Amino acid sequence: MVRALIIGGGLAGLSAALTATSAGHHVVALERAKRIGGRATSQPLDGFSIGYGPHLLMKNGPLHTMTKKLSRVRLAAMPLRPHKTEVLGHGLVRPTGNVSQAVQNKRAISSRDLTNPIARGANFISNWGFDDMKRFDSFNKGQLLVSNEGWAGLVGRMAAALDEVGVFIECGLEVSKIEQGKAHLSDGRTIETDVIVLACGAKAARRLLSGVDSAMAEEHFSKLERTTASTIEVALDSKPMGEHQAVINLERSMALLDYIQIQPKLGPSGSHLSAIAVGGLAQDAGPTRYASVEERMEALELFLDERALGWRNHIVQEGRQAKISLNEASNHKLHPLAFAKHNIVLAGAWVESTHTLADGAVESGQNAGRLISKMQG
Numbered sequence: 001m002v003r004a005l006i007i008g009g010g011l012a013g014l015s016a017a018l019t020a021t022s023a024g025h026h027v028v029a030l031e032r033a034k035r036i037g038g039r040a041t042s043q044p045l046d047g048f049s050i051g052y053g054p055h056l057l058m059k060n061g062p063l064h065t066m067t068k069k070l071s072r073v074r075l076a077a078m079p080l081r082p083h084k085t086e087v088l089g090h091g092l093v094r095p096t097g098n099v100s101q102a103v104q105n106k107r108a109i110s111s112r113d114l115t116n117p118i119a120r121g122a123n124f125i126s127n128w129g130f131d132d133m134k135r136f137d138s139f140n141k142g143q144l145l146v147s148n149e150g151w152a153g154l155v156g157r158m159a160a161a162l163d164e165v166g167v168f169i170e171c172g173l174e175v176s177k178i179e180q181g182k183a184h185l186s187d188g189r190t191i192e193t194d195v196i197v198l199a200c201g202a203k204a205a206r207r208l209l210s211g212v213d214s215a216m217a218e219e220h221f222s223k224l225e226r227t228t229a230s231t232i233e234v235a236l237d238s239k240p241m242g243e244h245q246a247v248i249n250l251e252r253s254m255a256l257l258d259y260i261q262i263q264p265k266l267g268p269s270g271s272h273l274s275a276i277a278v279g280g281l282a283q284d285a286g287p288t289r290y291a292s293v294e295e296r297m298e299a300l301e302l303f304l305d306e307r308a309l310g311w312r313n314h315i316v317q318e319g320r321q322a323k324i325s326l327n328e329a330s331n332h333k334l335h336p337l338a339f340a341k342h343n344i345v346l347a348g349a350w351v352e353s354t355h356t357l358a359d360g361a362v363e364s365g366q367n368a369g370r371l372i373s374k375m376q377g
Contacts, residue, residue: 001026004372005183005191008199009169010038011063011358012347012365014158016197019369021165028191029169032200036169037155039324040358048267049150050319053231054257054274055358056080058135059143062355062362067154070161077145078263084245087121109140121248125255128229128278130327132356148265178208180342195375197368199347202328212342220334224350225285229326230277230296232304235317237270240308247307252289253278254303270316275304278326285331293322327356336367343375
């Protein structure tokens with residue numbers, strides 16, 4: 001049995017904790033925030049689950065597969081429908097009234113022809129423009145899902161499973177420094193451990209690892225390129241998008257989804273709009289479109305004004321994130337054992353895996369949990 005300290009209570013950290021516990025290791029998990037889940041968390045307000053921007057669950061991906069196994073309660077999920085998804089200026093992804101066009105669009109997506117605007121739109125809403133053909137294919141097959149439990153429900157399943165086996169995640173604790181076999185907390189306490197799993201974000205991991213091996217940390221983390229996003233989530237007592245489930249603006253790298261239109265069980269009535277603007281800042285990977293975060297948020301509001309007429313007059317609850325890290329490794333990912341000589345394993349969407357986004361975080365966490373055994377001796 002190995003004593004494992006997991007730093008980070010997001011999807012990667014929770015997955016690492018579950019896997020390590022199943023392998024018989026003694027696990028302690030810490031989260032700096034007041035609650036677990038990271039960007040996968042959400043807050044229930046007036047019956048709506050307000051979160052951190054659009055999330056679509058890939059059917060039979062790492063997250064979907066794991067959470068289904070953690071509870072006897074059936075996970076009810078509905079797919080985003082291509083025939084209810086519009087690419088602005090180019091029409092519906094799969095128009096029901098035009099068989100010829102629908103066949104052409106489906107052929108372009110199936111062949112992954114990203115010179116075609118419909119295929120680019122499908123790629124964008126599948127994985128926010130990043131290179132994940134699994135999610136791209138899933139959208140085409142109607143396998144990108146919205147769960148009736150929301151993302152907080154999925155995180156809740158993971159937390160409940162950990163609680164059942166006696167693993168408690170301590171929230172509100174910040175790790176100020178790590179070294180081989182030890183983690184120092186900002187409240188003055190020290191935790192001794194055999195293996196540390198860094199399942200926090202890349203920025204926090206770099207800070208901690210710089211204190212362990214500054215040259216190695218610089219070598220690895222200087223290669224990472226980050227992409228940020230701005231998000232707006234609003235619960236409305238109206239349905240301004242009508243039958244549309246999603247609208248994509250390729251020119252501005254934006255998308256707008258109505259969760260309740262996709263999964264009616266998710267909310268009591270009205271609509272739950274989730275809008276995102278990806279990249280465009282000078283520090284983001286890719287072309288620069290905005291002079292500031294404020295300008296990007298204003299553009300996102302304008303997109304909502306155009307595609308969800310009158311939304312401002314029907315708000316029940318609202319959540320905004322001016323700047324979140326959407327992808328911390330747009331061009332390069334770190335090996336999970338890059339710092340193995342210090343008995344440190346890495347986990348997160350910025351660590352090597354065969355998936356991206358939430359599934360990448362879960363898969364890397366599971367890999368980290370399995371790799372703990374290799375740190376013995």
